[in-house]
Amino acid sequence: MAQNEILFERAQKTIPGGVNSPVRAFRQVGGTPRFIQKALGPYFWDADGKKYIDLIMSWGPMIAGHAHPEVVEAVQKAAATGFSYGAPTLGEIELAERICELVPSIEQLRMVSSGTEATMSALRLARGFTGRDLIIKFEGCYHGHADSLLVKAGSGLLTFADSTQNAPSSSGVPQDVVKHTLVLPYNDSPALQEAFRRHGDAIAAVILEPIAGNMNLIRPATEFLTAVRNLTQQYGSVLIYDEVMTGFRVALGGAQSLQGITPDLTCLGKVMGGGMPMAAFGGKKDIMAKLAPLGNVYQAGTLSGNPVAVAAGLKTLEIISRAGFFDCLSTQTTKLMTGIKAVAQKHAIPLAVDSVGGMFGIYFASEVPTSYTAVTQTNLDQFKQFFHGMLNAGVYLAPSAYEAGFTSIAHDNAVIDEIVVATDKAMQTL
Numbered sequence: 499m500a501q502n503e504i505l506f507e508r509a510q511k512t513i514p515g516g517v518n519s520p521v522r523a524f525r526q527v528g529g530t531p532r533f534i535q536k537a538l539g540p541y542f543w544d545a546d547g548k549k550y551i552d553l554i555m556s557w558g559p560m561i562a563g564h565a566h567p568e569v570v571e572a573v574q575k576a577a578a579t580g581f582s583y584g585a586p587t588l589g590e591i592e593l594a595e596r597i598c599e600l601v602p603s604i605e606q607l608r609m610v611s612s613g614t615e616a617t618m619s620a621l622r623l624a625r626g627f628t629g630r631d632l633i634i635k636f637e638g639c640y641h642g643h644a645d646s647l648l649v650k651a652g653s654g655l656l657t658f659a660d661s662t663q664n665a666p667s668s669s670g671v672p673q674d675v676v677k678h679t680l681v682l683p684y685n686d687s688p689a690l691q692e693a694f695r696r697h698g699d700a701i702a703a704v705i706l707e708p709i710a711g712n713m714n715l716i717r718p719a720t721e722f723l724t725a726v727r728n729l730t731q732q733y734g735s736v737l738i739y740d741e742v743m744t745g746f747r748v749a750l751g752g753a754q755s756l757q758g759i760t761p762d763l764t765c766l767g768k769v770m771g772g773g774m775p776m777a778a779f780g781g782k783k784d785i786m787a788k789l790a791p792l793g794n795v796y797q798a799g800t801l802s803g804n805p806v807a808v809a810a811g812l813k814t815l816e817i818i819s820r821a822g823f824f825d826c827l828s829t830q831t832t833k834l835m836t837g838i839k840a841v842a843q844k845h846a847i848p849l850a851v852d853s854v855g856g857m858f859g860i861y862f863a864s865e866v867p868t869s870y871t872a873v874t875q876t877n878l879d880q881f882k883q884f885f886h887g888m889l890n891a892g893v894y895l896a897p898s899a900y901e902a903g904f905t906s907i908a909h910d911n912a913v914i915d916e917i918v919v920a921t922d923k924a925m926q927t928l
């Protein structure tokens with residue numbers, strides 16, 4: 499029996515489903531999850547010693563490549579002086595200052611330990627600031643697993659749950675909690691206008707993934723973003739850009755820098771911690787001033803601003819700020835998509851691709867989808883076969899058709915060529 503199977507059986511005895519986050523369980527694609535023993539650059543190795551090119555990069559954070567020597571050194575240095583103090587540090591100020599420089603809409607920020615905490619806290623803050631209860635989220639956008647956001651959510655919830663009802667996507671979430679959450683279709687400006695016409699004065703916040711990555715990659719239409727910004731401004735609602743995935747991933751300044759939109763609050767995570775548990779939410783000073791200890795919106799965390807995570811984040815932000823980093827990452831990712839698409843064409847398989855910076859989407863459909871409904875209509879059976887073909891050929895894709903993929907600066911030409919060869923092998927079996 500292979501080590502991955504032995505470990506999976508063992509894991510299931512003490513960990514529900516054998517995994518600590520649902521999508522890792524391979525439920526959509528079937529088969530045995532790979533247990534990873536080490537990673538370096540664009541690669542990781544499973545418990546059987548099989549090497550894979552990684553195309554999820556820890557679901558986004560590892561943009562500089564796994565175990566980047568400079569990040570490892572920074573983490574080792576920080577760890578040698580203690581793991582956590584529960585008191586402020588210079589590193590937190592440096593990280594906050596750097597983030598405010600890179601994302602100018604963030605005038606102040608608060609660090610937390612996960613993206614879930616960031617969005618949950620940003621919503622509480624928006625409600626405290628406006629004195630209103632209603633929030634708007636969009637179908638297929640995932641903002642972490644806080645109760646009020648688990649309605650028609652993407653990511654694992656889109657993969658597993660019956661999200662066809664306008665009800666909580668997870669049991670254990672009271673209807674009373676989600677009754678304050680309005681769910682609208684992504685990219686549907688008239689629906690948004692109508693929601694504001696009816697409820698505008700009661701809407702505390704609109705939260706969105708400015709480029710969705712939890713229902714595969716879906717771009718927003720420009721007129722949709724303009725409607726989101728204009729309506730929130732007009733009705734005094736807080737616009738929350740959830741850039742946990744896109745922040746420092748699609749561009750150095752995040753999706754907002756590409757779109758020319760200034761949100762009121764932004765949530766960050768993933769890349770900003772360089773693979774360590776680290777996230778943040780921040781934005782306009784007058785809104786942030788409502789947070790405890792200045793204001794009466796409570797938010798706290800024992801490990802928030804953890805010095806080891808701060809060291810990893812600071813070094814990662816330094817690396818991605820170097821000249822040419824994002825140009826190179828975008829070029830490589832586009833090259834990869836072009837290569838995969840050409841192989842699909844050779845095999846006469848309908849396949850669409852898209853990418854922004856170091857984030858990409860592969861869709862078994864003839865066109866790039868623009869909505870949650872369109873994504874759920876892509877060819878799931880073909881994706882499953884493709885996933886396993888790629889896995890056998892040594893390329894690790896997200897084990898769900900409803901997730902975006904991620905590259906790193908370590909995915910150089912040679913790595914891309916290897917992926918394209920693997921794609922050719924995998925597509926021969928479809």
Ligand SMILES: Cc1ncc(COP(=O)(O)O)c(C=O)c1O
Nearest residue numbers: 612613614640641642740742743
């Ligand atoms: C856009 C977005 N927001 C929030 C989250 C939640 O972050 P975390 O998993 O760190 O709680 C995620 C996670 O994938 C995400 O993609």
